[in-house]
Amino acid sequence: xxxxxxxxxxxxxxxxxxxxxxxxxxxxxxxxxxxxxxxxxxxxxxxxxxxxxxxxxxxxxxxxxxxxxxxxxxxxxxxxxxxxxxxxxxxxxxxxxxxxxxxxxxxxxxxxxxxxxxxxxxxxxxxxxxxxxxxxxxxxxxxxxxxxxxxxxxxxxxxxxxxxxxxxxxxxxxxxxxxxxxxxxxxxxxxxxxxxxxxxxxxxxxxxxxxxxxxxxxxxxxxxxxxxxxxxxxxxxxxxxxxxxxxxxxxxxxxxxxxxxxxxxxxxxxxxxxxxxxxxxxxxxxxxxxxxxxxxxxxxxxxxxxxxxxxxxxxxxxxxxxxxxxxxxxxxxxxxxxxxxx
Amino acid sequence: xxxxxxxxxxxxxxxxxxxxxxxxxxxxxxxxxxxxxxxxxxxxxxxxxxxxxxxxxxxxxxxxxxxxxxxxxxxxxxxxxxxxxxxxxxxxxxxxxxxxxxxxxxxxxxxxxxxxxxxxxxxxxxxxxxxxxxxxxxxxxxxxxxxxxxxxxxxxxxxxxxxxxxxxxxxxxxxxxxxxxxxxxxxxxxxxxxxxxxxxxxxxxxxxxxxxxxxxxxxxxxxxxxxxxxxxxxxxxxxxxxxxxxxxxxxxxxxxxxxxxxxxxxxxxxxxxxxxxxxxxxxxxxxxxxxxxxxxxxxxxxxxxxxxxxxxxxxxxxxxxxxxxxxxxxxxxxx
Ligand SMILES: Nc1ncnc2c1ncn2[C@@H]1O[C@H](COP(=O)(O)OP(=O)(O)O)[C@@H](O)[C@H]1O
Ligand SMILES: Nc1ncnc2c1ncn2[C@@H]1O[C@H](COP(=O)(O)OP(=O)(O)O)[C@@H](O)[C@H]1O
Ligand code: SF4
Ligand SMILES: [Mg+2]
Ligand SMILES: [Mg+2]
Numbered sequence: 001x002x003x004x005x006x007x008x009x010x011x012x013x014x015x016x017x018x019x020x021x022x023x024x025x026x027x028x029x030x031x032x033x034x035x036x037x038x039x040x041x042x043x044x045x046x047x048x049x050x051x052x053x054x055x056x057x058x059x060x061x062x063x064x065x066x067x068x069x070x071x072x073x074x075x076x077x078x079x080x081x082x083x084x085x086x087x088x089x090x091x092x093x094x095x096x097x098x099x100x101x102x103x104x105x106x107x108x109x110x111x112x113x114x115x116x117x118x119x120x121x122x123x124x125x126x127x128x129x130x131x132x133x134x135x136x137x138x139x140x141x142x143x144x145x146x147x148x149x150x151x152x153x154x155x156x157x158x159x160x161x162x163x164x165x166x167x168x169x170x171x172x173x174x175x176x177x178x179x180x181x182x183x184x185x186x187x188x189x190x191x192x193x194x195x196x197x198x199x200x201x202x203x204x205x206x207x208x209x210x211x212x213x214x215x216x217x218x219x220x221x222x223x224x225x226x227x228x229x230x231x232x233x234x235x236x237x238x239x240x241x242x243x244x245x246x247x248x249x250x251x252x253x254x255x256x257x258x259x260x261x262x263x264x265x266x267x268x269x270x271x272x273x274x275x276x277x278x279x280x281x282x283x284x285x286x287x288x289x290x291x292x293x294x295x296x297x298x299x300x301x302x303x304x305x306x307x308x309x310x311x312x313x314x315x316x317x318x319x320x321x322x323x324x325x326x327x328x329x330x331x332x333x334x335x336x337x338x339x340x341x342x
Numbered sequence: 343x344x345x346x347x348x349x350x351x352x353x354x355x356x357x358x359x360x361x362x363x364x365x366x367x368x369x370x371x372x373x374x375x376x377x378x379x380x381x382x383x384x385x386x387x388x389x390x391x392x393x394x395x396x397x398x399x400x401x402x403x404x405x406x407x408x409x410x411x412x413x414x415x416x417x418x419x420x421x422x423x424x425x426x427x428x429x430x431x432x433x434x435x436x437x438x439x440x441x442x443x444x445x446x447x448x449x450x451x452x453x454x455x456x457x458x459x460x461x462x463x464x465x466x467x468x469x470x471x472x473x474x475x476x477x478x479x480x481x482x483x484x485x486x487x488x489x490x491x492x493x494x495x496x497x498x499x500x501x502x503x504x505x506x507x508x509x510x511x512x513x514x515x516x517x518x519x520x521x522x523x524x525x526x527x528x529x530x531x532x533x534x535x536x537x538x539x540x541x542x543x544x545x546x547x548x549x550x551x552x553x554x555x556x557x558x559x560x561x562x563x564x565x566x567x568x569x570x571x572x573x574x575x576x577x578x579x580x581x582x583x584x585x586x587x588x589x590x591x592x593x594x595x596x597x598x599x600x601x602x603x604x605x606x607x608x609x610x611x612x613x614x615x616x617x618x619x620x621x622x623x624x625x626x627x628x629x630x631x632x633x634x635x636x637x638x639x640x641x642x643x644x645x646x647x648x649x650x651x652x653x654x655x656x657x658x659x660x661x662x663x664x665x666x667x668x669x670x671x672x673x674x675x676x677x
Contacts, residue, residue, distance in 0.1 A: 189392060189608045191608070192609075192610075192621070195620055196622060200619075214537070217609065218610055220610065220612055221617065221620075222610075222616075254539060258538045260542075260545070262567045262606065262609055263594065264591050273539050276510075
């Protein structure tokens with residue numbers, strides 16, 4: 001288990017809904033349920049799934065912006081839950097986040113230079129000279145002119161603001177960047193520029209990414225491995241090429257089939273999946289996908305399918321497509337903790 | 343198969359040299375710089391381009407729904423069945439809008455009223471434009487909900503918009519738009535806010551309903567994938583003008599405008615390999631507040647030559663049903 005930058009074990013997050021009366025149990029939103037994965041240095045792990053499936057909650061749990069209901073997050077083998085404030089800050093240096101909205105995530109009253117050097121100044125005082133040198137260096141890294149450090153966010157285009165967000169994330173020389181829908185709000189031509197920048201940075205600096213997106217085309221382009229989430233759970237985690245060439249979970253299959261393809265000669269099959277994603281407050285019993293699944297059998301309505309390792313190094317949670325080898329004695333936890341995919 | 347059927351050749355909507363401006367405190371934004379195109383009865387025409395290129399303003403100009411104080415259509419004609427919509431009185435325009443030309447938007451809540459049930463609103467739309475009785479109109483509302491494949495229409499007809507999911511609201515809005523059997527449906531990014539599996543359902547619904555009713559559709563989207571799956575013809579817009587116009591097959595097989603080509607190449611595509619750098623379109627879109635000299639794409643264009651910076655290329659035919667506003671379209675298409 002060494003060489004892993006990030007390891008996530010059985011991570012769970014339930015948000016209470018309202019406050020509930022006295023000893024009455026409070027209903028909860030099951031935002032993230034028993035999620036495990038790992039990320040190695042220099043790799044891109046993508047998380048895909050439709051809105052509300054828990055992607056952003058995973059990101060917030062990784063950054064410890066919210067406390068988990070259960071499970072652990074380990075950075076370089078150290079559980080971040082046990083860390084004191086200053087240790088937590090040090091561990092955060094290893095991991096930085098880039099958000100979707102380049103407009104709201106930058107303080108409009110600070111200059112570009114101040115914005116991107118701010119994370120460093122939280123740790124150490126910089127002289128004006130040092131700050132300018134750092135700002136210039138960071139701007140160059142993200143393909144902007146150092147002269148732009150004196151401008152304010154409102155003077156930049158959407159793509160440039162996203163570059164600033166990335167520059168700020170790079171300031172502390174992290175090993176891992178969590179990008180939550182970082183290119184989703186951008187037009188495709190600008191999106192291409194930012195994806196190129198991320199690929200370049202990965203090459204030059206050996207950065208790892210947890211890249212969260214609902215856009216399968218982008219994920220296929222940039223990912224090494226992909227985790228597919230549905231209603232808070234990972235339903236399939238596979239090497240990127242294998243996942244797209246041969247989706248195993250019926251939901252993965254539906255998701256890939258639903259994505260529009262810019263090729264008018266392709267013949268569209270029938271509508272890939274009916275119905276809508278149910279509420280995470282009352283998720284369906286058994287496999288949460290069963291009400292929409294064309295393959296569902298009785299067992300799917302009763303038992304939560306465990307993540308089962310497959311021969312090609314992926315894990316899949318589906319009673320039909322990935323039946324557990326030994327259905328009688330095998331505990332669910334055993335399957336989900338053996339989830340590390342090479 | 344939906345390709346050949348219904349796409350007649352009679353022109354339903356004929357837009358000529360349409361120019362729309364926005365008036366700010368100190369500047370004028372030339373949002374539409376003179377665009378011309380036609381929608382034929384029964385066809386689906388895609389309108390594609392990146393944000394700010396003028397897609398929504400085109401729709402709002404046709405429907406005469408531009409903000410009154412700040413925007414004006416300053417030139418051109420919008421002929422619907424030969425009559426210029428720009429010359430109609432507000433009353434005449436109301437009879438066309440929602441009745442013969444209907445629209446749906448990205449966010450259904452902009453056209454659904456939160457304080458009335460969905461059934462009430464559809465029935466009302468029916469009653470405004472026909473002489474139907476209240477009970478006939480409600481029956482029509484239920485029928486429309488069934489048509490857009492909302493499960494349990496008898497119950498859903500009494501739902502308020504907030505009691506529905508995003509996908510269901512979009513279906514309800516389509517039901518309302520189609521209740522009066524319009525000849526033209528203008529759909530402005532109707533699936534952009536939806537998840538991909540719901541998008542697939544709504545796209546299929548629009549394609550099916552179009553076949554079933556013969557309504558022509560003007561489908562506005564920024565997504566080339568959506569265009570490929572739903573449209574027969576496409577116009578590509580850039581900076582308030584039409585850069586290219588073609589059948590959907592020609593557009594994807596032989597893009598003739600450097601912008602179209604750049605746009606297509608910048609979309610990640612497995613056929614071109616993973617984790618390679620994507621071809622970028624350098625630079626940014628021009629400001630529409632200053633007059634543009636020459637081709638508006640010239641500063642970003644790998645094909646640009648001297649004339650591109652001096653003269654404005656007009657949309658010209660380069661093949662059957664294929665037109666591009668580029669001096670070098672033939673070379674672009676060939677290379
Ligand atoms: N602070 C919160 N309080 C209550 N519920 C929340 C909160 N944040 C997210 N949720 C719910 O948790 C689920 C997962 O949300 P999120 O992680 O944002 O999903 P995604 O990023 O995949 O769209 C959703 O049902 C959402 O409504
Ligand atoms: N309400 C408005 N006030 C001022 N300018 C506007 C307004 N709406 C649109 N514009 C201008 O018109 C141009 C085209 O906008 P729009 O048609 O909404 O683009 P899109 O192609 O993204 O739908 C924009 O670049 C913008 O400058
Ligand atoms: S006219 Fe010139 S600048 Fe404009 S797109 Fe064609 S080649 Fe490029
Ligand atoms: Mg999110
Ligand atoms: Mg728009």
